[in-house]
Amino acid sequence: MSRSPLSRRQFLGASGAALATGLAGCSAGEGGTSTDTASSTDTLKIGVLEDQSGNFALVGDPKAKASMLAIEEINANGGIDGKQIETFQRDPQSDNQRYQELTRTAINEENVDALWAGYSSATREAIRPIIDRNEQLYFYTTQYEGGVCDEFTFAVGPTARQQLGIVLPYLVEEFGPDIYTIAADYNFGQLSADWVKVLANENDANVLGEEFIPLSESSFGSTINRIQEADPDFVMSMLVGANHTSFYEQKASAGLDVPIGTSTAMAQGYEHRRLDAPAMANIYAGVNYMEEVPTDSNTGDGGFVDRYFEMYPDAPYLNEEAETNYFSTYMYKKAVEQAGTTEQPEVVDALESGIELGTEEAPEAPEGETIRLDGATHHVDHHMWIMRADDEHNVEAVENRQIPETFLSETAGCNLPENPEQTQYTPVDYYEEAE
Amino acid sequence: MVNGINLALQFLDSFAFIVLAAAGLAIIFGIMGVINLAHGEFILIGAYTATLAVTQLGLPLVVAMLVGGLVTGLFGILTERVIISGAWPNYISQQTLGRDIIEPLYDRLADSMVATFGLSLILTQGARIRFGNSIDQIATPFGAISYGAFSYSTYRIVLAGVSIGLLLATYYLFTRTDFGMRARATIQDKETAQAMGVNTDRMYMLTFGFGSALAGLTGALFAPVITMQPTLGDQFLVEAFVAVVVGGPSVVLGTALSGGVLGAILATFSNLYGTFIGRIALLVAALIALRFLPDGITGFIEQLRKRRQESD
Numbered sequence: 001m002s003r004s005p006l007s008r009r010q011f012l013g014a015s016g017a018a019l020a021t022g023l024a025g026c027s028a029g030e031g032g033t034s035t036d037t038a039s040s041t042d043t044l045k046i047g048v049l050e051d052q053s054g055n056f057a058l059v060g061d062p063k064a065k066a067s068m069l070a071i072e073e074i075n076a077n078g079g080i081d082g083k084q085i086e087t088f089q090r091d092p093q094s095d096n097q098r099y100q101e102l103t104r105t106a107i108n109e110e111n112v113d114a115l116w117a118g119y120s121s122a123t124r125e126a127i128r129p130i131i132d133r134n135e136q137l138y139f140y141t142t143q144y145e146g147g148v149c150d151e152f153t154f155a156v157g158p159t160a161r162q163q164l165g166i167v168l169p170y171l172v173e174e175f176g177p178d179i180y181t182i183a184a185d186y187n188f189g190q191l192s193a194d195w196v197k198v199l200a201n202e203n204d205a206n207v208l209g210e211e212f213i214p215l216s217e218s219s220f221g222s223t224i225n226r227i228q229e230a231d232p233d234f235v236m237s238m239l240v241g242a243n244h245t246s247f248y249e250q251k252a253s254a255g256l257d258v259p260i261g262t263s264t265a266m267a268q269g270y271e272h273r274r275l276d277a278p279a280m281a282n283i284y285a286g287v288n289y290m291e292e293v294p295t296d297s298n299t300g301d302g303g304f305v306d307r308y309f310e311m312y313p314d315a316p317y318l319n320e321e322a323e324t325n326y327f328s329t330y331m332y333k334k335a336v337e338q339a340g341t342t343e344q345p346e347v348v349d350a351l352e353s354g355i356e357l358g359t360e361e362a363p364e365a366p367e368g369e370t371i372r373l374d375g376a377t378h379h380v381d382h383h384m385w386i387m388r389a390d391d392e393h394n395v396e397a398v399e400n401r402q403i404p405e406t407f408l409s410e411t412a413g414c415n416l417p418e419n420p421e422q423t424q425y426t427p428v429d430y431y432e433e434a435e
Numbered sequence: 436m437v438n439g440i441n442l443a444l445q446f447l448d449s450f451a452f453i454v455l456a457a458a459g460l461a462i463i464f465g466i467m468g469v470i471n472l473a474h475g476e477f478i479l480i481g482a483y484t485a486t487l488a489v490t491q492l493g494l495p496l497v498v499a500m501l502v503g504g505l506v507t508g509l510f511g512i513l514t515e516r517v518i519i520s521g522a523w524p525n526y527i528s529q530q531t532l533g534r535d536i537i538e539p540l541y542d543r544l545a546d547s548m549v550a551t552f553g554l555s556l557i558l559t560q561g562a563r564i565r566f567g568n569s570i571d572q573i574a575t576p577f578g579a580i581s582y583g584a585f586s587y588s589t590y591r592i593v594l595a596g597v598s599i600g601l602l603l604a605t606y607y608l609f610t611r612t613d614f615g616m617r618a619r620a621t622i623q624d625k626e627t628a629q630a631m632g633v634n635t636d637r638m639y640m641l642t643f644g645f646g647s648a649l650a651g652l653t654g655a656l657f658a659p660v661i662t663m664q665p666t667l668g669d670q671f672l673v674e675a676f677v678a679v680v681v682g683g684p685s686v687v688l689g690t691a692l693s694g695g696v697l698g699a700i701l702a703t704f705s706n707l708y709g710t711f712i713g714r715i716a717l718l719v720a721a722l723i724a725l726r727f728l729p730d731g732i733t734g735f736i737e738q739l740r741k742r743r744q745e746s747d
Binding site: 316 | 452568586591714
């Protein structure tokens with residue numbers, strides 16, 4: 001769909017490369033196949049598996065588009081270390097089984113040099129065993145609950161500690177200490193709710209109540225009544241997916257006007273554009289990126305927003321995860337050039353040396369200033385924002401600062417270069433209040 | 436702590452949701468023995484039509500909703516003519532090949548499920564291709580009523596009223612009008628009805644169209660409160676099927692009774708223990724009903740009545 005056509009020369013080069021590696025790589029065993037890619041030729045291959053249909057299509061489609069934008073830009077500027085990028089792009093349709101099949105295809109048949117895949121945490125956990133078994137370099141780009149310490153996974157989206165960590169203290173200061181949590185009922189929502197408890201404790205606030213809501217649910221009458229009964233100073237909402245969006249419309253029409261902090265609404269599914277005002281009034285999103293983030297490299301002339309909509313004039317919105325797909329492709333580019341090869345172990349080493357964007361030789365990430373990949377944890381020290389929507393759904397930046405990912409580095413002690421592992425740490429292991 | 440008004444309003448809300456979700460499905464299944472797995476997508480057509488009529492054409496909300504029902508009804512008739520009865524393709528094949536190519540799907544439960552499931556996939560993906568992953572949404576009208584620390588969307592209460600109105604209208608249509616009598620005659624005994632001069636083919640078409648229009652109206656009515664995206668029909672399917680199974684063969688009474696029983700269960704449990712437990716309670720109730728009342732509530736009532744007649 002959004003795939004750029006290959007020139008005949010590129011195609012010939014690629015087929016030649018495939019033939020050469022096919023001959024050279026016959027001996028590779030189970031697990032070794034991922035590294036014997038077209039490293040000695042003038043192309044490299046990137047796998048992009050993002051949802052363009054199914055329940056996560058709304059948030060997944062911009063990810064695929066932004067990856068393609070980065071790849072097209074890089075190719076137009078001479079590629080990575082002189083190599084043009086080929087893509088293996090498919091739509092897994094928000095279906096974890098299809099994700100598993102396509103991940104195997106990308107690794108074993110397409111021999112991708114790096115893989116970008118998946119919106120939800122459930123998807124990531126469904127394919128991570130395949131990725132680890134094949135020692136595949138993998139970028140997971142969604143904002144998520146945090147805690148993945150995996151030698152092959154680069155979780156470059158912001159974590160709950162970063163997202164909730166900027167918005168929750170602000171709301172406590174502005175509105176008071178009483179919190180009510182509503183979250184999607186799967187690992188992301190459950191762990192995010194635990195983070196709310198941890199952060200509440202750190203900020204002398206308290207969680208009056210919490211409710212977990214199945215992803216298929218779209219009626220929120222009883223939830224709204226329960227919030228009113230608890231009478232909190234603000235609500236923390238980690239609702240996810242198209243069905244849950246109904247909550248905002250319903251709370252507005254029910255006259256519930258308590259402020260809401262969130263790590264999921266607006267930045268991903270652009271509810272402030274899709275829903276009639278004032279459904280999203282008084283909602284505070286803790287995010288690393290939204291289309292409205294007022295940095296020069298984003299909304300400036302010829303910035304990220306301009307370039308994206310030039311390539312996709314009909315796209316509805318440029319969301320948080322799209323930016324992560326975009327800048328992480330540049331991080332990968334920088335790492336390959338630093339390593340001087342596409343061999344995955346060496347690229348991982350280069351990434352672990354602490355790749356930075358926004359320096360002289362690499363472009364600034366649209367979210368702002370310098371951002372840095374922390375080699376020890378494979379997470380990113382993001383530039384975080386609090387974005388607030390008003391009664392007319394205009395979005396403004398309330399606060400912003402750089403926030404490193406501290407849970408893995410400081411609390412869990414994740415240090416992948418020294419101690420390669422494949423674990424997901426959860427807050428309950430470290431904080432009593434999260435239990 | 437249970438707040439009585441909350442519970443009552445949530446009961447009304449659940450009742451309206453279940454009844455409206457099930458109405459079209461119940462008619463098409465109960466009267467024609469066709470399981471319409473594209474029911475959710477018929478709701479989608481109604482919801483999208485109403486929303487687009489407001490946002491693109493600027494029609495008043497009530498008119499847009501009626502348009503949503505109407506368009507879905509017409510689409511239902513088209514579906515019936517082409518896929519369910521195969522009348523139009525058969526007409527063409529009679530002209531060209533001299534024989535029918537489609538066997539009607541009436542009373543072929545499994546076959547009708549497969550055919551309509553295919554239709555639902557086409558409609559969902561078609562909506563995605565044509566309108567993208569979402570369309571702009573209209574706001575919920577009427578504001579809210581307040582009581583103590585609580586407030587509730589007025590529109591949700593209006594929906595409950597509308598659902599009762601629709602049930603009454605359907606009941607009237609099928610029991611007090613000429614159309615209803617012909618429709619019921621067609622269901623009970625097709626051959627006799629034909630002998631009495633009823634155009635049964637036409638009755639099937641119109642009944643299917645009416646059921647579809649109800650589904651479309653449901654979508655249009657819920658358009659201001661649910662998210663406009665191509666898979667929105669899925670949200671209605673569980674409640675719709677559970678309601679039809681629990682309700683049993685009598686369409687109007689069954690839908691009303693199962694809406695009442697299941698609505699009470701859903702409202703009570705989600706009010707006391709949260710949305711998730713409410714869902715579970717609904718499914719457990721369906722499980723128990725299937726085990727002990729295999730013909731649903733109205734099937735059970737019918738059985739009791741027969742037993743009483745025999746003992747008299």
